[in-house]
Amino acid sequence: MRRKLTWLAMVCGASVFSHATYAxxxxxxxxxxxxxKGRQALAFLPNEIWIHAGETITWTFPTDEPHSVTFLKPGQVRPSFTAGCPGTTPDGSGFDGSVCVNSGRIxxxxxxxxxxxxxxxxxxxxCLIHTNMTGLVHVLPxxxxxxxxxxxxxHQAARERHDLLSDHAAQPNSGEEEENSLIDKHAIIVGTGxxxxxPGGIQSVSLMRFMQPTITIHAGxxxxxxxxxxxxxxxxxxxxPPNVTPQTPPSANVFADPDGARHAIIDSTSDSVHSGFIAQAGHERGGVPQAPAPVAQVQPPVGVSRFRVTFTTPGTYPxxxxxxxxxGMTGQVIVEP
Ligand SMILES: [Cu+2]
Incomplete structure (x- = not known):
């Protein structure tokens, strides 16, 4: 009886293998x-895959955060997602390294x-939208x-999805003490990640939230x-501003403080202010690891990690x-007299 079960298990294993061979x-x-939707894994799942020449990979896009599936030519400078290959290529395109293939921003x-x-x-x-989202496809004879x-x-994709989305390192509350000191400073943490x-590339996870979505201050x-x-x-x-991209500059009423932070003064609830692209300082210093591929990176023209607004007038400012x-990444400032 035992021998028969072992034999059955071997047959099952063999049939799974031959199915994979001909996929x-x-x-x-x-x-x-x-x-x-607040926690976003910026990752190809899986991000390393081995297939045979002539085969097809179909990517599905399950998130509200947009991504692209893009294969650049060797040595091609990484374009912005608005520029693309240039442009996009149709679903079902072939890639052999000679011509860029790009789904565009999905x-x-x-x-x-x-x-x-x-x-x-x-x-x-x-992914042309997220610098730190890369993968590798090995095509074998x-x-x-x-x-x-x-x-x-x-199975691997499900495990990585779970690991990334439940990652405690990206939790908003890093301690009550720190949070209280931030409230004293009227400081708001913009996302964590x-x-x-x-081995296949770089992934990241981001919490797309303002960590103190409502803050109450006094005028001035x-x-x-x-x-x-x-x-x-x-x-x-x-x-x-229309069609905001990482390259969209701050609005004209934003100036630079001596420490390099951007700053604006809002006098009325009808004022419009756009900070421009704000990201952790690693972006400017090159401290963030880049994709190992010899793909030149076009970084957003930035390096500003802080933004300040002085409110002169009582009111509610979403x-x-x-x-x-x-x-769901929204917040409000309530200004009391
Ligand atoms: Cu955001």
């Missing part, structure tokens, strides 16, 4: 999010984008065995927003992150 189509995802949850790989090689996968089947990748490196006082996130954000009051308000 023509592979599934992966671009990004993952928590139920309230904003619709549930979109699929497939890429076929006719030739063996190792191909770097990037059909004669070579593949190390994993789809079930392996599904961290980078994770894997100043609020400071501090970014410690690997993702960039904005602080935007009133009318937001504001948003122009990139992530759709994920």
């Amino acid at each position: 023509q189509s592979w599934q992966a995802t671009a990004g993952a999010q928590s139920q309230d 904003t619709t949850v549930g979109t699929n984008y497939a890429v076929t790989f006719p030739s063996p090689g190792n191909y770097r996968l990037v 059909p004669s070579e065995p593949l190390p994993h089947d789809q079930g392996f990748y599904d 961290k980078l994770v490196s894997t 006082e100043t609020v400071e927003w501090d970014s410690s996130d690997v993702s960039g954000h904005t602080i935007t009051f009133g009318q937001e 504001y948003i992150c122009a990139f992530h308000d759709g994920l």
Whole structure:
């Protein structure tokens, strides 16, 4: 009886393996999010995959935060997502390294984008929206065995999704004491996040929230927003500039303080102020690890991690992150006399 069960297990194992050997189509995802959309895994899941030449990988986009699936030509300077390859290439495009392939900025949850790989090689996968979101596709000759089947990748992706989205390192509350001192300073933490490196590339997780969404001050006082996130954000009051990108400059009423922070003065609830791109200082110093591929990075023209607003007039002042308000990244400043 025991011998028979062992034999059955071997047959099952063999059939799973042969199924993987002949798989023509592979599934992966671009990004993952928590139920309230606040926590965003900026990651290809899985971010390293081995397939045979001639096979296809289909990426699904399950998040409200947009991503792209992009394969640049070797040595191609990383373009902005608005520039693309230039442009986008259709679903089902083939990539062999000779021509750039780009899904473009996918904003619709549930979109699929497939890429076929006719030739063996190792191909770097990037998201043009998030610098720290990369992956690797290994395309082997059909004669070579593949190390994993789809079930392996599904399991790995589920585990990484869980690890990234439940990551305590990105929790907003780092201690009551610190929070109280921040309230004394009228300081608001703008998102939190961290980078994770894997053999296939770089992933990150960001909490797309203002950590003290409502703050109450007195007229004449100043609020400071501090970014410690690997993702960039904005602080935007009133009318937001059209088609905001990381390159969109601050509004004309924003000036620089002696310490380099940006600063604006708001006198009325009808004032409009746009901070421009605010990100942790690692962005400017190059302290953030970059993708290992020889892909030149175009960084946003930034390096500003602090933004201040002085409020002269009592009232309620709602504001948003122009990139992530759709994920719930909003706040308000209540100014008392
Ligand atoms: Cu944001």
